[in-house]
Amino acid sequence: MENSCDVCEQRKVVRRNQKTGTAICQNCYGIARYKDTSLHEKCFECGEVKHVAGRDEGGLAICPNCYQRARYKDTSLHEKCLKCDEVKPVARRSETGRAICNTCQQRSRIGSCKECLQTKVIQALGLCYACYQRKRRADTIQSSPA
Ligand SMILES: [Zn+2]
Ligand SMILES: [Zn+2]
Ligand SMILES: [Zn+2]
Ligand SMILES: [Zn+2]
Numbered sequence: 001m002e003n004s005c006d007v008c009e010q011r012k013v014v015r016r017n018q019k020t021g022t023a024i025c026q027n028c029y030g031i032a033r034y035k036d037t038s039l040h041e042k043c044f045e046c047g048e049v050k051h052v053a054g055r056d057e058g059g060l061a062i063c064p065n066c067y068q069r070a071r072y073k074d075t076s077l078h079e080k081c082l083k084c085d086e087v088k089p090v091a092r093r094s095e096t097g098r099a100i101c102n103t104c105q106q107r108s109r110i111g112s113c114k115e116c117l118q119t120k121v122i123q124a125l126g127l128c129y130a131c132y133q134r135k136r137r138a139d140t141i142q143s144s145p146a
Helices: 026-034 066-074 100-109 129-143
Strands: 003-004 011-016 023-025 110-112 119-124
Touching: 011 026, 023 026, 100 110, 119 129
Parallel strands: none
Antiparallel strands: 003 011, 011 023, 110 119
16 A cells, blocks of 8 residues: 655555554664664674574574674675685676675775875775765855855
């Protein structure tokens, strides 16, 4: 059923809470669940009570941090990098769906910055991180009413 979400006020498929009558979309429901500490469980990896990102075969809860780390360490998910030929965690995929590792992904973004002309990792608009941040800051000052 398409309706307007009471939380983000966008027209979306919503579910209605029977008790409160609040309509909430899938996205906001996910965020609410994430914040709801009553649904949090003790992570079997780090022992902290957090949002449950997944479970092991025994049903034990794992937090988002440890889940990420486990995925990163899990060599069964590693693939041969298109560029360096090493078997590593996949940071990105090429248009053809082949794996690219984090090191090569970073290296592919290195170029000459249009502003400071130094060879750096290009953040956006052909600018390095520092110059891009500076430009963004300058833009916000200019566009704000005097
Ligand atoms: Zn919403
Ligand atoms: Zn954990
Ligand atoms: Zn690589
Ligand atoms: Zn720069």
